[in-house]
Amino acid sequence: MPYYRQVGQIPRKRHTRFRQPDGSLYAEELMGIEGFSSESALLYHRGLPTAVLAAEAVPEQGRATEPNLPLRPRHFRTGELAFPSGEAGTDAVTGRRLLFGNSDVSICFAVPDTTSPLYRNATGDELCYVQRGSARFETIYGALEVAEGDYVLLPASTTYRVVPLGEQPPRLYLVEATGHIGPPKRYLSAKGQFLESSPYCERDLRGPTEPLLLEGEHVDVLVRHHDGLTRMTYEHHPFDVVGWDGCLYPWVFNIADFEPITGRIHQPPPVHQTFEGPNFVVCSFCPRKVDYHPDSIPVPYNHANVDSDELMFYVGGNYEARKGSGIGIGSLSLHPSGCSHGPQPGAAEASLGAERFDETAVMIDTFRPLRLGEAATASEDPTYYRSWVTNKPNG
Numbered sequence: 001m002p003y004y005r006q007v008g009q010i011p012r013k014r015h016t017r018f019r020q021p022d023g024s025l026y027a028e029e030l031m032g033i034e035g036f037s038s039e040s041a042l043l044y045h046r047g048l049p050t051a052v053l054a055a056e057a058v059p060e061q062g063r064a065t066e067p068n069l070p071l072r073p074r075h076f077r078t079g080e081l082a083f084p085s086g087e088a089g090t091d092a093v094t095g096r097r098l099l100f101g102n103s104d105v106s107i108c109f110a111v112p113d114t115t116s117p118l119y120r121n122a123t124g125d126e127l128c129y130v131q132r133g134s135a136r137f138e139t140i141y142g143a144l145e146v147a148e149g150d151y152v153l154l155p156a157s158t159t160y161r162v163v164p165l166g167e168q169p170p171r172l173y174l175v176e177a178t179g180h181i182g183p184p185k186r187y188l189s190a191k192g193q194f195l196e197s198s199p200y201c202e203r204d205l206r207g208p209t210e211p212l213l214l215e216g217e218h219v220d221v222l223v224r225h226h227d228g229l230t231r232m233t234y235e236h237h238p239f240d241v242v243g244w245d246g247c248l249y250p251w252v253f254n255i256a257d258f259e260p261i262t263g264r265i266h267q268p269p270p271v272h273q274t275f276e277g278p279n280f281v282v283c284s285f286c287p288r289k290v291d292y293h294p295d296s297i298p299v300p301y302n303h304a305n306v307d308s309d310e311l312m313f314y315v316g317g318n319y320e321a322r323k324g325s326g327i328g329i330g331s332l333s334l335h336p337s338g339c340s341h342g343p344q345p346g347a348a349e350a351s352l353g354a355e356r357f358d359e360t361a362v363m364i365d366t367f368r369p370l371r372l373g374e375a376a377t378a379s380e381d382p383t384y385y386r387s388w389v390t391n392k393p394n395g
Helices: 347-351 374-377
Strands: 005-008 027-032 040-045 052-059 075-076 095-102 105-110 117-119 125-132 136-140 142-146 150-154 159-165 171-177 217-225 227-234 241-245 249-255 273-277 281-284 309-317 331-335 361-365
Touching: 005 331, 095 374, 125 136, 125 309, 142 150, 142 249, 150 273, 273 347
Parallel strands: 117 217
Antiparallel strands: 005 241, 027 040, 040 241, 052 227, 075 331, 095 105, 105 171, 117 159, 125 150, 125 171, 136 142, 136 159, 150 249, 217 227, 273 281, 281 361, 309 331, 309 361
């Protein structure tokens, strides 16, 4: 993260003696990225974070993908995805369903109704968007309560679990990177402060405020690595951190705090960028005033994604450009490289004179083609690619 945070008890100097009430030393754990040459956090555990009693590979299904063939624009309805609870319930880790993936990122959806197992993703950072509902993300750094519109960023190898809150299960859109996710570098100064030109800043971010301490022995943690899943059994509960400090920790940003950048004529998608990851970006389309040139056309022009696949998740309001295409709240549209796309026929004319758009969407652009997961196949609208045709053939 671009700024320093301190939570709980820590000694005045790092890597010095810091004793527990019984006189034993707290166990230091340095969480660092890029070979400890970039952001890090120093955590103080009651027990040894290295004390592993057992480890076993865990078989996994539902992670296979298939190519986008035939190549065409596609529409998916996440509201049609089934998440059967069964006796054990559905959780946000083992119950997530794979929508799309490539060698840089996997994109999943989950509707959990029970607490997840403890989980650690060692392949990269995770970004979770809360479409609806609320939950508590419990982590080794502390707990974060989240609700509709929150982005939750979880650094790689953060041990956490998700506890659903409220009467209705939360709806979670999950991005699993194979590297690190953060604010676009162009928003940050050389020393990591958000610039005045950034559409959000440090005041908009929420992080853990106090330690989360739990007792337990022989505690299982599900760990994802590049070759699959492993269940590791630890001697002590990993939520035993009495304090930590540093610039690497989970944090939350709400999409309503994104300040849209507008202009006299239509602005290109980079003005909506919110995060960047390895070979992908995440953008937030928020309610905003639109173009104010007297001859402006507020909806986007037809365009071709020459170097990227564009995945749009519609989460609020009315998306003017695609009104009448079948897209609604909870829809995902995939407009791949090699295909032009743009507003619905008639949308450009209908938008003339508009002063404001009431729409909220999360867009992911990937610079390698997205492949389709089982959840995409299960929720596709097969006729979407013909939605621009004004004289549709029968059948």
